[in-house]
Amino acid sequence: MDYNLAIITQDLSKNYGKTLAVKNLNLNVPYGIIYGLLGPNGAGKTTTVKMLNSMIEPSSGNAKVMNYDIITQKKEVKLNCGYLSESPSLYEKLTAREFLEFVGELYYITPRMNAKRISELLVLFDLTNKENDLIKTFSRGMKQKLGLCAALIHDPEIIFLDEPTSNLDPETSRTVKDLVLDLVKKVNKTIFLCTHLLDTAEELCDKIGIINNGTLLIEGKPRDLIKSVDAKDLEDAYLKMLRISRNKDVLSWR
Ligand SMILES: Nc1ncnc2c1ncn2[C@@H]1O[C@H](COP(=O)(O)OP(=O)(O)O)[C@@H](O)[C@H]1O
Numbered sequence: 001m002d003y004n005l006a007i008i009t010q011d012l013s014k015n016y017g018k019t020l021a022v023k024n025l026n027l028n029v030p031y032g033i034i035y036g037l038l039g040p041n042g043a044g045k046t047t048t049v050k051m052l053n054s055m056i057e058p059s060s061g062n063a064k065v066m067n068y069d070i071i072t073q074k075k076e077v078k079l080n081c082g083y084l085s086e087s088p089s090l091y092e093k094l095t096a097r098e099f100l101e102f103v104g105e106l107y108y109i110t111p112r113m114n115a116k117r118i119s120e121l122l123v124l125f126d127l128t129n130k131e132n133d134l135i136k137t138f139s140r141g142m143k144q145k146l147g148l149c150a151a152l153i154h155d156p157e158i159i160f161l162d163e164p165t166s167n168l169d170p171e172t173s174r175t176v177k178d179l180v181l182d183l184v185k186k187v188n189k190t191i192f193l194c195t196h197l198l199d200t201a202e203e204l205c206d207k208i209g210i211i212n213n214g215t216l217l218i219e220g221k222p223r224d225l226i227k228s229v230d231a232k233d234l235e236d237a238y239l240k241m242l243r244i245s246r247n248k249d250v251l252s253w254r
């Protein structure tokens with residue numbers, strides 16, 4: 001067991017009935033990096049992240065997050081991890097500040113500390129002048145920023161972001177990307193990012209795993225992956241790798 005790893009998975013698998021969403025996944029994520037899990041729709045990215053956050057249990061295999069067991073130490077996993085889902089559930093009839101107060105209470109943050117954290121996060125995301133507005137009046141980008149504030153409120157060590165920039169305008173997307181970089185560079189957090197946006201992955205990620213049909217095809221530094229298939233950039237490498245794996249699927253009956 002390597003204690004310097006933020007996330008280790010051992011044959012992590014999940015099936016929904018007959019659908020094998022994730023198959024024998026073995027990932028290693030060191031502390032203090034941005035790890036990107038890439039793959040097409042339905043590849044198993046969201047299922048992986050939900051397992052790693054102790055939101056759903058694996059069908060077989062296991063994982064440790066900050067050395068906590070995702071099956072037997074769910075509470076520790078949740079207290080140490082932040083999670084932004086693909087479509088965050090926000091309570092539309094609360095104001096932004098009320099919602100963040102509620103989330104902070106769920107993490108046992110004291111009211112005084114909570115108020116301080118909320119003010120800092122609202123400033124960071126430029127939402128201060130909207131803090132008393134009902135969430136139902138928020139645009140998609142504002143809701144995403146609020147979802148990120150909620151994911152960061154308990155100052156987690158590891159932050160899971162599922163498609164964090166996919167529905168954002170370029171300016172908000174830039175804010176989120178810069179924040180992700182700052183979280184790693186300035187405060188040494190570990191980020192686990194799911195995305196199908198390859199330019200975002202190439203810019204942000206120190207290490208990348210490519211998953212297809214629930215199976216990890218390859219894992220490595222972006223520039224090593226690009227070199228390994230003689231590609232010109234990550235998009236080119238990604239397409240080449242998926243094509244190779246698709247050809248293998250086509251021939252699997254032989
Ligand atoms: N709650 C669920 N019930 C049944 N099937 C699911 C459920 N969630 C995901 N799946 C299936 O599992 C597979 C992986 O989905 P998902 O993890 O959401 O992929 P991704 O996030 O990479 O798009 C897909 O075939 C999807 O249809």
Ligand SMILES: [Mg+2]
Binds near residue numbers: 045047
């Ligand atoms: Mg998904």
